[in-house]
Amino acid sequence: MENKIPLIYFLSILTLIILATVILNNNSSPNEELLGKWEEVSWHYEKAPQRTGKEISSDQLTEITKNLIIHEAEIWEFKPNGNAILYNKDSAEKLTWTLKGRGHILKLNHKNSSEYYQLYHVSEDKLVVHFHTELQAKGIVKMTFQKKI
Protein backbone atom coordinates (compact mmCIF):
# COMPACT_ATOMS: atom_id res chain seq x y z
CA MET A 1 0.00 0.00 0.00
CA GLU A 2 2.85 2.37 0.98
CA ASN A 3 4.28 2.10 -2.54
CA LYS A 4 0.98 3.08 -4.10
CA ILE A 5 0.63 6.31 -2.12
CA PRO A 6 2.84 8.47 -4.41
CA LEU A 7 0.93 7.15 -7.43
CA ILE A 8 -2.45 7.91 -5.81
CA TYR A 9 -1.28 11.43 -4.89
CA PHE A 10 0.12 11.99 -8.37
CA LEU A 11 -3.08 10.81 -10.08
CA SER A 12 -5.22 12.98 -7.78
CA ILE A 13 -3.16 16.07 -8.63
CA LEU A 14 -3.21 15.19 -12.33
CA THR A 15 -7.00 14.83 -12.26
CA LEU A 16 -7.34 18.23 -10.58
CA ILE A 17 -5.04 19.86 -13.15
CA ILE A 18 -6.97 18.34 -16.07
CA LEU A 19 -10.27 19.43 -14.52
CA ALA A 20 -8.92 22.96 -13.95
CA THR A 21 -7.69 23.17 -17.55
CA VAL A 22 -11.05 22.04 -18.92
CA ILE A 23 -12.88 24.63 -16.78
CA LEU A 24 -10.48 27.43 -17.77
CA ASN A 25 -10.82 26.62 -21.47
CA ASN A 26 -14.59 26.50 -21.42
CA ASN A 27 -15.38 29.47 -19.19
CA SER A 28 -14.46 33.12 -19.47
CA SER A 29 -13.13 35.05 -16.51
CA PRO A 30 -15.18 37.90 -14.98
CA ASN A 31 -12.68 40.28 -16.62
CA GLU A 32 -13.79 39.17 -20.08
CA GLU A 33 -17.47 38.93 -19.21
CA LEU A 34 -17.54 42.55 -18.11
CA LEU A 35 -16.13 44.02 -21.33
CA GLY A 36 -18.44 46.10 -23.51
CA LYS A 37 -21.22 48.64 -23.08
CA TRP A 38 -23.84 48.18 -20.38
CA GLU A 39 -27.03 50.18 -20.24
CA GLU A 40 -28.73 50.86 -16.94
CA VAL A 41 -32.25 49.46 -16.83
CA SER A 42 -33.32 49.60 -13.21
CA TRP A 43 -32.45 50.72 -9.69
CA HIS A 44 -33.95 48.99 -6.68
CA TYR A 45 -33.13 48.38 -3.07
CA GLU A 46 -31.90 44.82 -2.62
CA LYS A 47 -32.10 45.42 1.12
CA ALA A 48 -34.32 48.41 1.71
CA PRO A 49 -33.71 50.74 4.68
CA GLN A 50 -37.40 50.54 5.59
CA ARG A 51 -39.97 47.86 5.01
CA THR A 52 -42.15 50.21 2.98
CA GLY A 53 -40.81 49.15 -0.41
CA LYS A 54 -37.82 48.53 -2.59
CA GLU A 55 -38.51 51.18 -5.21
CA ILE A 56 -36.02 54.03 -5.54
CA SER A 57 -37.49 57.31 -6.74
CA SER A 58 -35.51 59.55 -9.10
CA ASP A 59 -35.04 62.10 -6.28
CA GLN A 60 -33.64 59.39 -4.00
CA LEU A 61 -31.43 58.18 -6.82
CA THR A 62 -29.95 61.64 -7.35
CA GLU A 63 -29.39 61.96 -3.60
CA ILE A 64 -27.77 58.49 -3.25
CA THR A 65 -25.36 58.99 -6.15
CA LYS A 66 -24.67 62.69 -5.52
CA ASN A 67 -21.07 62.17 -4.43
CA LEU A 68 -20.35 59.01 -6.38
CA ILE A 69 -18.33 58.54 -9.56
CA ILE A 70 -21.35 56.86 -11.17
CA HIS A 71 -23.57 59.91 -10.59
CA GLU A 72 -26.13 60.18 -13.44
CA ALA A 73 -24.23 57.62 -15.54
CA GLU A 74 -26.61 55.74 -17.82
CA ILE A 75 -24.21 53.67 -19.84
CA TRP A 76 -21.07 52.04 -18.49
CA GLU A 77 -18.40 50.94 -20.93
CA PHE A 78 -15.54 48.66 -19.88
CA LYS A 79 -12.53 48.42 -22.17
CA PRO A 80 -9.93 45.62 -22.12
CA ASN A 81 -7.04 47.97 -21.30
CA GLY A 82 -8.50 48.81 -17.88
CA ASN A 83 -10.16 52.03 -19.03
CA ALA A 84 -13.85 52.71 -18.61
CA ILE A 85 -16.22 55.40 -19.79
CA LEU A 86 -19.40 56.44 -18.00
CA TYR A 87 -21.87 58.13 -20.30
CA ASN A 88 -24.74 60.33 -19.17
CA LYS A 89 -27.17 62.42 -21.23
CA ASP A 90 -24.72 65.09 -22.29
CA SER A 91 -21.21 64.04 -21.38
CA ALA A 92 -18.80 61.16 -20.84
CA GLU A 93 -16.40 60.59 -17.94
CA LYS A 94 -13.19 58.61 -18.32
CA LEU A 95 -11.93 56.43 -15.49
CA THR A 96 -10.13 53.14 -14.86
CA TRP A 97 -11.47 49.84 -13.57
CA THR A 98 -10.15 46.64 -12.05
CA LEU A 99 -11.60 43.57 -10.35
CA LYS A 100 -10.71 42.36 -6.86
CA GLY A 101 -11.30 39.24 -4.77
CA ARG A 102 -12.46 36.33 -6.94
CA GLY A 103 -13.63 38.85 -9.51
CA HIS A 104 -16.68 39.87 -7.47
CA ILE A 105 -15.56 43.38 -6.50
CA LEU A 106 -15.43 46.13 -9.12
CA LYS A 107 -13.08 48.97 -8.30
CA LEU A 108 -13.59 52.22 -10.17
CA ASN A 109 -10.82 54.81 -10.01
CA HIS A 110 -11.52 58.40 -10.88
CA LYS A 111 -8.90 61.11 -10.36
CA ASN A 112 -7.74 60.43 -6.81
CA SER A 113 -10.70 58.54 -5.48
CA SER A 114 -11.82 54.92 -5.71
CA GLU A 115 -15.20 53.31 -5.28
CA TYR A 116 -16.08 49.64 -4.84
CA TYR A 117 -19.14 47.83 -6.18
CA GLN A 118 -20.10 44.19 -5.81
CA LEU A 119 -20.67 42.28 -9.04
CA TYR A 120 -23.59 40.12 -8.03
CA HIS A 121 -24.28 38.66 -11.46
CA VAL A 122 -22.50 38.90 -14.79
CA SER A 123 -23.66 37.04 -17.87
CA GLU A 124 -23.57 37.65 -21.61
CA ASP A 125 -26.46 40.10 -21.55
CA LYS A 126 -27.13 40.98 -17.92
CA LEU A 127 -25.11 42.69 -15.22
CA VAL A 128 -26.28 43.17 -11.63
CA VAL A 129 -24.26 45.42 -9.36
CA HIS A 130 -24.79 45.93 -5.64
CA PHE A 131 -23.50 48.67 -3.43
CA HIS A 132 -24.05 49.81 0.13
CA THR A 133 -25.55 53.17 0.75
CA GLU A 134 -25.45 54.83 4.12
CA LEU A 135 -27.24 57.92 2.99
CA GLN A 136 -30.24 58.68 5.20
CA ALA A 137 -30.51 55.01 6.12
CA LYS A 138 -28.39 51.93 5.48
CA GLY A 139 -29.38 49.78 2.55
CA ILE A 140 -28.06 47.81 -0.39
CA VAL A 141 -28.80 49.24 -3.81
CA LYS A 142 -29.22 46.89 -6.76
CA MET A 143 -28.44 48.22 -10.24
CA THR A 144 -29.37 46.13 -13.24
CA PHE A 145 -27.81 46.61 -16.66
CA GLN A 146 -28.38 45.13 -20.07
CA LYS A 147 -25.66 44.60 -22.66
CA LYS A 148 -25.80 47.29 -25.34
CA ILE A 149 -25.06 45.89 -28.76
Place this chain on the structure above:
Amino acid sequence: MLRKFNNSRTVKDNIQLGALTAFSAGMVNVTSVIIFFAFTSNVTGHYAILAEEIAKGNWYESLIVFTWIFMFFVGNFTSNLIIINFNKTNPYAAHSAPLIIEIICLFAVGTYGFFHYQETLQETEIMIGVMLFAMGIQNGLTASISNFSVKTTHLTGLTTDLGILAAMFTKEKYRKNKVLIAKKQILLSIVSAYLAGGIVAGLVYLKIGFLVFYAVCLVIIFIILYERYKLKVTKALRGKRNKINSPLFTK
Protein backbone atom coordinates in the same frame (compact mmCIF):
# COMPACT_ATOMS: atom_id res chain seq x y z
CA MET B 1 8.36 27.04 21.71
CA LEU B 2 9.36 25.38 18.44
CA ARG B 3 11.73 22.68 19.55
CA LYS B 4 9.28 20.80 21.77
CA PHE B 5 6.77 18.43 20.29
CA ASN B 6 3.28 17.42 21.30
CA ASN B 7 2.91 16.44 24.95
CA SER B 8 6.31 17.74 26.09
CA ARG B 9 5.09 21.30 25.58
CA THR B 10 4.26 23.52 28.55
CA VAL B 11 1.37 25.97 28.78
CA LYS B 12 3.89 28.80 28.48
CA ASP B 13 5.25 27.27 25.25
CA ASN B 14 1.76 27.08 23.79
CA ILE B 15 0.87 30.64 24.85
CA GLN B 16 4.06 32.01 23.28
CA LEU B 17 3.64 30.05 20.07
CA GLY B 18 -0.09 30.73 19.88
CA ALA B 19 0.09 34.45 20.58
CA LEU B 20 2.95 35.22 18.21
CA THR B 21 1.65 33.18 15.29
CA ALA B 22 -1.91 34.44 15.86
CA PHE B 23 -0.58 38.01 15.80
CA SER B 24 1.01 37.41 12.39
CA ALA B 25 -2.12 35.61 11.08
CA GLY B 26 -4.31 38.51 12.20
CA MET B 27 -2.00 40.89 10.32
CA VAL B 28 -2.10 38.81 7.14
CA ASN B 29 -5.86 38.32 7.19
CA VAL B 30 -6.80 41.95 7.77
CA THR B 31 -4.31 43.17 5.15
CA SER B 32 -5.65 40.73 2.56
CA VAL B 33 -9.22 41.80 3.24
CA ILE B 34 -8.25 45.47 2.86
CA ILE B 35 -6.22 44.97 -0.33
CA PHE B 36 -7.77 41.95 -2.05
CA PHE B 37 -11.28 41.64 -0.55
CA ALA B 38 -10.62 38.03 0.39
CA PHE B 39 -9.84 36.23 3.64
CA THR B 40 -6.53 34.41 3.61
CA SER B 41 -6.15 32.85 7.04
CA ASN B 42 -9.36 30.83 7.15
CA VAL B 43 -11.22 28.70 4.62
CA THR B 44 -14.67 28.14 6.13
CA GLY B 45 -16.03 31.15 4.27
CA HIS B 46 -14.37 29.97 1.06
CA TYR B 47 -16.20 26.63 1.29
CA ALA B 48 -19.49 28.52 1.56
CA ILE B 49 -18.52 30.73 -1.40
CA LEU B 50 -17.46 27.68 -3.41
CA ALA B 51 -20.87 26.12 -2.86
CA GLU B 52 -22.57 29.40 -3.81
CA GLU B 53 -20.54 29.77 -7.02
CA ILE B 54 -21.21 26.16 -8.04
CA ALA B 55 -24.93 26.69 -7.40
CA LYS B 56 -24.83 29.82 -9.59
CA GLY B 57 -22.96 27.93 -12.31
CA ASN B 58 -19.98 30.30 -12.16
CA TRP B 59 -17.33 27.68 -12.99
CA TYR B 60 -14.38 30.04 -13.37
CA GLU B 61 -15.01 31.57 -9.92
CA SER B 62 -15.62 28.08 -8.47
CA LEU B 63 -12.25 26.95 -9.78
CA ILE B 64 -10.48 29.97 -8.29
CA VAL B 65 -12.06 29.47 -4.86
CA PHE B 66 -11.35 25.72 -4.97
CA THR B 67 -7.70 26.48 -5.83
CA TRP B 68 -7.46 28.82 -2.83
CA ILE B 69 -8.85 26.13 -0.51
CA PHE B 70 -6.44 23.65 -2.08
CA MET B 71 -3.49 25.99 -1.47
CA PHE B 72 -4.39 26.10 2.24
CA PHE B 73 -4.54 22.30 2.21
CA VAL B 74 -1.14 22.09 0.45
CA GLY B 75 0.34 24.45 3.07
CA ASN B 76 -0.82 22.17 5.89
CA PHE B 77 0.43 19.13 3.96
CA THR B 78 3.85 20.67 3.33
CA SER B 79 4.55 21.73 6.91
CA ASN B 80 3.56 18.34 8.29
CA LEU B 81 5.51 16.49 5.63
CA ILE B 82 8.61 18.37 6.80
CA ILE B 83 7.83 17.76 10.49
CA ILE B 84 7.12 14.05 10.02
CA ASN B 85 10.32 13.45 8.06
CA PHE B 86 12.81 15.59 9.97
CA ASN B 87 11.44 15.81 13.50
CA LYS B 88 13.60 12.99 14.84
CA THR B 89 16.88 14.23 13.37
CA ASN B 90 16.53 17.93 14.22
CA PRO B 91 13.23 19.10 15.77
CA TYR B 92 14.23 22.77 15.79
CA ALA B 93 15.10 22.73 12.07
CA ALA B 94 11.99 20.68 11.25
CA HIS B 95 9.80 23.24 13.01
CA SER B 96 11.65 26.30 11.70
CA ALA B 97 11.70 25.23 8.04
CA PRO B 98 7.92 25.69 7.53
CA LEU B 99 8.17 29.14 9.07
CA ILE B 100 11.02 30.00 6.70
CA ILE B 101 8.83 28.94 3.74
CA GLU B 102 6.06 31.11 5.18
CA ILE B 103 8.44 34.07 5.40
CA ILE B 104 9.51 33.56 1.76
CA CYS B 105 5.85 33.53 0.63
CA LEU B 106 4.88 36.65 2.57
CA PHE B 107 8.07 38.45 1.59
CA ALA B 108 7.32 37.66 -2.07
CA VAL B 109 3.76 38.98 -1.75
CA GLY B 110 4.99 42.16 -0.03
CA THR B 111 7.76 42.78 -2.56
CA TYR B 112 5.62 42.05 -5.62
CA GLY B 113 2.77 44.10 -4.22
CA PHE B 114 4.94 47.08 -3.43
CA PHE B 115 6.95 47.19 -6.65
CA HIS B 116 4.94 45.51 -9.42
CA TYR B 117 1.25 45.08 -8.53
CA GLN B 118 -0.96 46.41 -11.34
CA GLU B 119 -4.20 45.48 -9.56
CA THR B 120 -5.17 42.93 -12.22
CA LEU B 121 -7.51 40.12 -11.26
CA GLN B 122 -4.97 37.43 -12.13
CA GLU B 123 -2.32 38.96 -9.85
CA THR B 124 -4.89 39.24 -7.07
CA GLU B 125 -5.94 35.61 -7.43
CA ILE B 126 -2.33 34.36 -7.37
CA MET B 127 -1.32 36.49 -4.39
CA ILE B 128 -4.34 35.33 -2.39
CA GLY B 129 -3.35 31.73 -3.22
CA VAL B 130 0.22 32.31 -2.01
CA MET B 131 -1.04 33.86 1.23
CA LEU B 132 -3.43 30.97 1.84
CA PHE B 133 -0.56 28.56 1.29
CA ALA B 134 1.54 30.51 3.84
CA MET B 135 -1.28 30.48 6.38
CA GLY B 136 -1.84 26.77 5.76
CA ILE B 137 1.83 26.16 6.52
CA GLN B 138 1.59 28.11 9.76
CA ASN B 139 -1.65 26.49 10.86
CA GLY B 140 -0.35 23.01 10.09
CA LEU B 141 2.81 23.68 12.07
CA THR B 142 1.20 25.15 15.17
CA ALA B 143 -1.57 22.54 15.26
CA SER B 144 0.85 19.68 14.79
CA ILE B 145 3.51 20.64 17.33
CA SER B 146 0.98 21.66 19.99
CA ASN B 147 -0.89 18.35 19.76
CA PHE B 148 -3.80 20.14 18.05
CA SER B 149 -4.33 22.48 21.01
CA VAL B 150 -3.14 25.61 19.18
CA LYS B 151 -4.66 26.72 15.88
CA THR B 152 -3.89 30.29 15.13
CA THR B 153 -5.11 31.24 11.68
CA HIS B 154 -8.83 30.97 12.32
CA LEU B 155 -10.94 31.46 15.38
CA THR B 156 -14.11 29.42 14.79
CA GLY B 157 -13.06 26.41 16.86
CA LEU B 158 -11.41 28.66 19.38
CA THR B 159 -14.56 30.74 19.90
CA THR B 160 -16.48 27.48 20.30
CA ASP B 161 -13.98 26.33 22.95
CA LEU B 162 -14.23 29.67 24.73
CA GLY B 163 -18.02 29.40 24.80
CA ILE B 164 -17.79 25.88 26.24
CA LEU B 165 -15.24 27.01 28.83
CA ALA B 166 -17.36 30.01 29.83
CA ALA B 167 -20.28 27.66 30.43
CA MET B 168 -18.08 25.24 32.41
CA PHE B 169 -16.73 28.06 34.56
CA THR B 170 -20.20 28.66 35.96
CA LYS B 171 -19.41 25.62 38.19
CA GLU B 172 -16.80 26.04 40.92
CA LYS B 173 -15.13 22.64 40.38
CA TYR B 174 -14.25 23.62 36.80
CA ARG B 175 -13.04 27.09 37.84
CA LYS B 176 -10.42 25.38 40.02
CA ASN B 177 -9.34 22.90 37.33
CA LYS B 178 -5.77 23.78 36.34
CA VAL B 179 -6.03 22.22 32.87
CA LEU B 180 -9.10 24.30 32.06
CA ILE B 181 -7.49 27.45 33.46
CA ALA B 182 -4.45 26.86 31.25
CA LYS B 183 -6.71 26.25 28.25
CA LYS B 184 -8.51 29.52 28.94
CA GLN B 185 -5.20 31.39 29.09
CA ILE B 186 -4.04 29.93 25.77
CA LEU B 187 -7.33 30.69 24.04
CA LEU B 188 -7.57 34.24 25.34
CA SER B 189 -3.97 34.99 24.42
CA ILE B 190 -4.59 33.73 20.85
CA VAL B 191 -7.79 35.77 20.45
CA SER B 192 -6.16 38.92 21.84
CA ALA B 193 -3.05 38.50 19.71
CA TYR B 194 -5.07 37.83 16.53
CA LEU B 195 -7.19 40.90 17.13
CA ALA B 196 -4.15 43.02 18.01
CA GLY B 197 -2.36 41.83 14.86
CA GLY B 198 -5.37 42.76 12.76
CA ILE B 199 -5.69 46.22 14.29
CA VAL B 200 -1.95 46.90 13.98
CA ALA B 201 -1.96 45.76 10.33
CA GLY B 202 -5.00 47.91 9.57
CA LEU B 203 -3.26 50.97 10.99
CA VAL B 204 0.19 50.22 9.58
CA TYR B 205 -1.19 49.44 6.10
CA LEU B 206 -2.51 52.99 5.81
CA LYS B 207 1.06 54.27 6.28
CA ILE B 208 3.24 51.75 4.43
CA GLY B 209 0.92 49.75 2.18
CA PHE B 210 2.28 46.40 1.03
CA LEU B 211 5.36 46.74 3.23
CA VAL B 212 3.14 45.57 6.08
CA PHE B 213 4.04 42.05 4.89
CA TYR B 214 7.66 42.77 5.84
CA ALA B 215 6.42 43.53 9.36
CA VAL B 216 4.69 40.12 9.43
CA CYS B 217 7.96 38.50 8.29
CA LEU B 218 9.75 40.25 11.17
CA VAL B 219 7.28 38.76 13.66
CA ILE B 220 7.91 35.25 12.29
CA ILE B 221 11.69 35.81 12.22
CA PHE B 222 11.40 36.85 15.88
CA ILE B 223 9.72 33.49 16.68
CA ILE B 224 12.57 31.58 15.00
CA LEU B 225 15.37 33.65 16.61
CA TYR B 226 13.78 33.67 20.06
CA GLU B 227 13.60 29.92 19.94
CA ARG B 228 17.21 29.70 18.81
CA TYR B 229 18.22 31.90 21.74
CA LYS B 230 16.23 29.81 24.21
CA LEU B 231 17.76 26.65 22.80
CA LYS B 232 21.26 28.02 23.39
CA VAL B 233 20.42 29.14 26.91
CA THR B 234 18.93 25.73 27.73
CA LYS B 235 21.98 23.95 26.34
CA ALA B 236 24.33 26.20 28.35
CA LEU B 237 22.35 25.61 31.57
CA ARG B 238 22.26 21.87 30.96
CA GLY B 239 26.00 21.84 30.37
CA LYS B 240 26.59 23.76 33.59
CA ARG B 241 24.33 21.41 35.56
CA ASN B 242 26.07 18.34 34.14
CA LYS B 243 29.41 19.83 35.08
CA ILE B 244 28.24 20.45 38.67
CA ASN B 245 26.81 16.93 38.97
CA SER B 246 29.81 15.21 37.44
CA PRO B 247 31.97 13.13 39.89
CA LEU B 248 35.07 15.11 38.94
CA PHE B 249 33.49 18.40 39.93
CA THR B 250 31.94 17.13 43.19
CA LYS B 251 35.28 15.96 44.41
